[in-house]
Amino acid sequence: MKHIDDYRDGALARTLAERIAITIQPDRSYAFMEFCGGHTHAISRYGLEDLLPPAIRLIHGPGCPVCVLPVGRLAAAIDLAKTQSVTLCVYGDLMRVPTTRGYSLLSAKADGADIRMIYSPLDAVRMAEQNPTREVVFFAIGFETTAPATAQAILLAERKKLSNFSIICNHVLTPPAMDAIMASPGATPTTMLDGFIGPAHVATVTGLEPFEKITRRYAKPVVIAGFEPLDVLQAILMLIRQIHEGRAEIENQYLRAVSSSGNRLAQAAVAQVFNLRDSFEWRGLGVVADSALRLNERYAHFDAEQRYPIPIPHIKDHPACACSEILRGVKKPTDCRLFGTACTPETPVGSCMVSSEGACAAHWAYGRFRDKNYRPCAE
Amino acid sequence: MMQFSRKLDIARGKIELSHGSGGRASAQLVNEIFYPAFANNLLSAGNDQAIFPSPAGRLAMSTDSFVVSPLFFPGGDIGALAVNGVINDLAMGGAQPLYLSASFIIEEGFSFAELRQIAENMGATARSAGVMIVTGDTKVVERGKADGVFITTAGVGVIQDGVNLSGDRARPGDSVILSGSLGDHGVAVMMARQNLGFDTHVESDCAALHELVAAMLATAGPSIRLMRDPTRGGLAATLNEIAQQSQVGFRLREADIPIKPDVTAVCELLGLDPLNVANEGKLIAIVDADVAPALLAQMRAHPLGRDAALIGTVVDDAHRFVEMETKFGGRRVVDWLSGEQLPRIC
Numbered sequence: 001m002k003h004i005d006d007y008r009d010g011a012l013a014r015t016l017a018e019r020i021a022i023t024i025q026p027d028r029s030y031a032f033m034e035f036c037g038g039h040t041h042a043i044s045r046y047g048l049e050d051l052l053p054p055a056i057r058l059i060h061g062p063g064c065p066v067c068v069l070p071v072g073r074l075a076a077a078i079d080l081a082k083t084q085s086v087t088l089c090v091y092g093d094l095m096r097v098p099t100t101r102g103y104s105l106l107s108a109k110a111d112g113a114d115i116r117m118i119y120s121p122l123d124a125v126r127m128a129e130q131n132p133t134r135e136v137v138f139f140a141i142g143f144e145t146t147a148p149a150t151a152q153a154i155l156l157a158e159r160k161k162l163s164n165f166s167i168i169c170n171h172v173l174t175p176p177a178m179d180a181i182m183a184s185p186g187a188t189p190t191t192m193l194d195g196f197i198g199p200a201h202v203a204t205v206t207g208l209e210p211f212e213k214i215t216r217r218y219a220k221p222v223v224i225a226g227f228e229p230l231d232v233l234q235a236i237l238m239l240i241r242q243i244h245e246g247r248a249e250i251e252n253q254y255l256r257a258v259s260s261s262g263n264r265l266a267q268a269a270v271a272q273v274f275n276l277r278d279s280f281e282w283r284g285l286g287v288v289a290d291s292a293l294r295l296n297e298r299y300a301h302f303d304a305e306q307r308y309p310i311p312i313p314h315i316k317d318h319p320a321c322a323c324s325e326i327l328r329g330v331k332k333p334t335d336c337r338l339f340g341t342a343c344t345p346e347t348p349v350g351s352c353m354v355s356s357e358g359a360c361a362a363h364w365a366y367g368r369f370r371d372k373n374y375r376p377c378a379e
Numbered sequence: 380m381m382q383f384s385r386k387l388d389i390a391r392g393k394i395e396l397s398h399g400s401g402g403r404a405s406a407q408l409v410n411e412i413f414y415p416a417f418a419n420n421l422l423s424a425g426n427d428q429a430i431f432p433s434p435a436g437r438l439a440m441s442t443d444s445f446v447v448s449p450l451f452f453p454g455g456d457i458g459a460l461a462v463n464g465v466i467n468d469l470a471m472g473g474a475q476p477l478y479l480s481a482s483f484i485i486e487e488g489f490s491f492a493e494l495r496q497i498a499e500n501m502g503a504t505a506r507s508a509g510v511m512i513v514t515g516d517t518k519v520v521e522r523g524k525a526d527g528v529f530i531t532t533a534g535v536g537v538i539q540d541g542v543n544l545s546g547d548r549a550r551p552g553d554s555v556i557l558s559g560s561l562g563d564h565g566v567a568v569m570m571a572r573q574n575l576g577f578d579t580h581v582e583s584d585c586a587a588l589h590e591l592v593a594a595m596l597a598t599a600g601p602s603i604r605l606m607r608d609p610t611r612g613g614l615a616a617t618l619n620e621i622a623q624q625s626q627v628g629f630r631l632r633e634a635d636i637p638i639k640p641d642v643t644a645v646c647e648l649l650g651l652d653p654l655n656v657a658n659e660g661k662l663i664a665i666v667d668a669d670v671a672p673a674l675l676a677q678m679r680a681h682p683l684g685r686d687a688a689l690i691g692t693v694v695d696d697a698h699r700f701v702e703m704e705t706k707f708g709g710r711r712v713v714d715w716l717s718g719e720q721l722p723r724i725c
Contacts, residue, residue, distance in 0.1 A: 004647060010634075010708045047709015093650075096717075119575065229707050345717035356650075356717075366711035369700050 007228030008046070016233040017051040023240050029055045032239055033329055034197040035178065037064030037357025038227040044366035046229040056236065059329030060352075060359030062177055063199055065142045066093050067351040067358040068282045068327075069170055071315040075099040077139050077168055080310050081113040086135040089124035092117045094139065097354050100315055102347075121153035121167075128157065128165035137304045140167045145201040147171040147293060148266035151273045154295065154302050166304040169294050172280060174202050175210040176291035180282075181328050182218045193329060195239040197232060198224040200254050205270075207262025212250045219248045226254040273299045283317070283351040284327040318342075321350035326359050333360040334371055340364060387411045392491040399485070399519025408517060412491065416498035417505070421478075421513040429513035431478060434537045439474035441465055442533035450497065450527050452571035454563070454582030457530055458501035460659060463587045464610070465534040466508055470589035471606045471662065473544045473596055474536030479505060481532050482516040486525040497528065508587040510534070536589075542596055548604035549625035553693040554671035556664045558591065558678060559584065559686040561614055562642040565656035570645065577648070579641045586660030591683045595664065599674045602667035609663055615654040615713045617663055618701045628696025631703040631713065637686045655716040665693060 024030065034040060040060040043049065049058065062068050074097055081088040088105075095105045095117060109115040114134075118124055121138050128136035140150040150167060157165045178196065198211050203224045211222045221242040225235030235253045242249060252258050273295060280292030295303045304310070317323065321343070322336035333339050333352065343349035345361050352360035387407060397404040414423045421429040445461045462479065469476040481501065485494065505512050512532075563584040570579050588608065595603060609617040614636075618629050638653045646653045660683065666674055671689055678684030691703075701713040 004643070008707055010706050013707050045711055046705045046707040047711045048707075050709040051707075229709075345714075365714045365717075369698070369702055369710070369712055 004228070007226065007230045009230065013051060013230055013233060016230065016237060020056070020233065020237050020240065021053045023237065023244075024053060024055055025244070029057060030194050030240060030243070031057045031059055031192055031329070032195050032197055032236060033059040033061045033181070033193055034225075034232070035061040035063040035174065036199045036202070036227070037067065037355065038200060039197055039225065039232055040064070040359055040362045041357050042227050042229050042232055044362035047366070048229055048232060049367070049370075051233070052236070059193065060326070060362070061181065061196075061329070062282065062285055062327040063143065063174065064355050064357040065146075065170075065172065066097060066355035068172065068177075068284055069094075069097070069141060070281045070283050071097075071099050071317075072313040073168070073170055074105075074139075075103075075315060076310045076312045077137070078103065078105060078108045078113070080137065080168075080304070080308055081115055082108055082111070084135070084308055085114070086137045086308075087114045087116060087127065087131070088137050088139060089116045089118045089121075089127065090139045091119075091141060093355050094141065098348060121150050122156060125153050125156050125160070125162065125165055128162050129160055132164060135164050135166070138165070138167045139170070141170045143172060143174050143199070143202050144205045144270075147270050147274065148205060148263070151266075151269035154273045154299050155269065157302060158299065166302045166307050167295070168304045168310075169274075171274070171293040172282065173291050173293070174199055174206075175214060176288050177282065177285060178211075178214050179217070180285050180288045180291070182214070182220075184328055193220060194243055195221040195223070195248075197235045197239070198222040198250070200224065200226050200231070200257070203252075203254065203258045203262065205263050205266045208250050208252060208258070208260045215248050215250050221248045221251070223251045224254050224258055226257065281314075284323040286324070317351070318349045323350035323352045323360075326352050333363045336360070340368065381406055381410050383407045383410070387491055389491045389495055394485050394487055394489045394491070394494065394519055396487055396519050396521065399517060405517065412495050412498050413515060413517075416495065416502040417481075417512040417515075418502055419511045419513065421511060422515070429478065431513065434477070436537045436539050439469050439472045439536045439538055440533065441468035442531065443468060444529065444531040446526065446529050447568060448526055449568075449571050450493065452583055453567045455585035455659070456497060456500050457528065458497035458499075459504045459585050461530040461532045462501050462504040462508070462510075462512070463585055463659060465532040466510060466587045466589055467608045467659075467662075469534050469536035470587075470592040471544070471608055472536075472538060473542035473592065473606070474538045474589075475593065476508065476510045476534050476536040476589055479510055479512045479532055479534045480514045481512050481530060483518070484525055484529040485517060485519050486527055487519055487522040489527050494528065497530075504587070508589065539596075542600060544603060544605045546605055546607070546621055546624035549621055549627050549665045549693045550604065551627055551693055551695040552668055553604055553665050554668045554689055555618075555629060555631070555691045555693065556666060556671060556675060556678070557614070557636065557688055557690045558588070558662045558664075558684045559660075560637040560639050560642065561609070561658060561661065562638060562646065562653035562656035564659040565613070566642045566645045569649070579645055581639065581641045581645065584658055584660035586683055588660065588662050588683060591678065591681050592662070594681055595674060595678060598677050599666060599670040602670040603674075604665045604667070606662050606664045609658050609661060611657050612716050613653070613655040613657060614663065615652070615701065616715055618713065619699075619715050621665065622696075622699040622701055625693070626699065628694045628699055629691055629701040629713075630694050631691035631701065633703050633706045635688050635690045637688050654713055668692070
């Protein structure tokens with residue numbers, strides 16, 4: 001586990017935390033948004049907030065694909081599996097996500113729908129190949145990180161001339177969401193946020209260029225950071241230094257995985273099969289222009305949205321749910337009156353509680369002891 | 380034993396519905412597969428019940444069902460799991476396990492060879508643990524109505540006077556001892572599924588813990604408050620259960636919790652928390668802090684407790700939180716698992 005333990009070294013973490021503590025200016029606070037659910041999870045799981053000075057506030061962004069998926073799209077997929085008798089292949093973390101009246105993929109499976117949990121879209125292609133009489137539909141979801149794998153599945157299905165494979169494409173893009181957060185009306189994240197801890201795995205694919213635009217447009221620094229706790233601490237220190245030096249640049253903390261140009265092969269595969277959608281609904285953020293992918297005309301025959309008549313209902317979130325404010329950093333999970341009462345990981349009401357990478361679920365699972373008067377452990 | 384004109388064709392034969400009919404075919408299945416595998420007179424007397432003398436002391440009874448997929452995995456199989464599982468449930472109450480029952484729901488088309496393998500593993504596991512499988516039942520269901528074979532075992536054991544282990548006895552200040560590394564069973568079963576595409580060398584920790592328990596009770600009997608085996612839901616679920624039962628909280632130290640590097644690696648790749656992953660040969664003991672060091676030393680002298688570790692303490696906590704100081708120096712809640720982590724691991 002060498003390459004994991006190295007980035008979880010407690011002694012190094014304390015040194016970095018001390019460096020952060022002596023670097024910050026005493027008369028101000030710092031608000032950083034970590035975009036990715038992976039960062040949110042690491043921050044909560046390793047208790048990073050205990051190491052940081054109180055002047056640093058971490059805001060948990062919308063970078064959890066399961067969280068931002070509109071419930072209506074999932075409901076439509078469930079409906080497809082039930083009414084058209086297709087085999088629906090999904091990633092495991094979608095299985096429990098509730099739609100209307102709590103009905104989930106697990107509920108549909110219990111009702112007899114053929115729903116399979118897979119680890120790779122190529123497994124869905126293989127399933128289609130091995131069962132030529134079954135229609136196999138892959139529910140494609142994720143940011144720029146997983147889109148190349150879906151593209152590979154499409155290209156493989158094309159090479160194998162499969163006519164019984166299709167996808168419901170829900171792939172979304174990171175920079176437009178960052179744009180939407182910074183430009184959102186009402187609350188003013190533009191003035192509130194001091195910088196972004198930028199996405200790790202997304203940047204391995206995209207490279208740095210898409211985030212450079214964000215730094216220019218909003219004059220806020222972005223530091224691409226790995227998902228290990230030391231990565232996050234180092235990125236925070238890099239952000240603070242940029243602010244003190246009056247810089248707003250894209251910097252790469254995750255040098256061991258991210259190159260400035262990204263993964264060109266992956267980018268090419270994505271460009272080959274996908275087009276930009278004009279707009280797409282994000283749960284919690286609303287409709288965001290140019291923020292999602294769909295199969296282009298050349299590969300449209302693999303598009304389940306064209307193959308089947310599947311109307312996508314618009315399902316509104318609970319009126320008391322504060323997810324849209326939480327995703328933009330305007331509120332904390334504990335500011336929501338549903339948090340921990342009506343809304344828990346067993347009974348998620350809003351998007352941030354749905355996946356373990358969501359801001360509310362991470363705080364509930366790992367950090368909720370901070371919400372009471374904590375007494376340290378007597379040894 | 381009954382004799383049949385033609386023996387079962389173990390190499391090629393398969394279970395048919397007639398093997399569950401209660402007729403001659405059922406009798407032959409029991410005579411040629413289960414009697415030889417379990418090999419004891421209480422069973423092969425062939426009565427509807429096993430009759431045995433009741434030992435002195437209080438009796439403990441427990442039951443458990445096993446539906447693991449795949450049936451065979453590195454470090455064990457459904458048969459060994461079914462025997463050790465019920466032995467461990469008895470042992471966690473401080474009982475010396477004595478007699479087991481075993482019921483089989485078998486899917487039509489299941490091979491005799493695999494069934495005999497499972498039965499032989501059960502017999503061997505029981506003999507090495509010093510218990511007898513003294514009664515049982517077989518039913519056959521149509522193809523597609525089960526997944527190979529499901530096994531239910533029940534067991535009876537005896538508890539010596541003075542032993543009093545119960546989930547509500549943890550007190551603030553007590554020590555939490557774990558008998559060895561976490562997550563081996565869950566990860567081994569997961570790796571035995573075919574679709575993951577990477578190799579590891581993790582074996583299930585499937586083992587009978589009653590001898591380790593007996594040694595612990597002999598050393599520190601009255602100072603041991605309770606024991607639990609962290610099976611489904613892992614350490615996290617077990618400690619949360621105890622926190623509720625005893626109305627206390629826990630403070631764990633991540634750095635002290637033994638987890639094998641391969642298990643950590645698989646959990647990292649699949650996004651699992653080893654604290655939620657199932658174990659089948661580990662126990663947690665909550666003990667008076669004064670006896671913890673001596674007990675730990677003694678556990679480490681036993682093969683099943685070689686990697687035993689003191690992993691935390693019981694604290695007073697109105698919220699019943701299981702909290703952990705991370706290796707990193709931060710703190711976090713160790714929560715129940717939400718939903719299902721893995722399909723069918725035991």
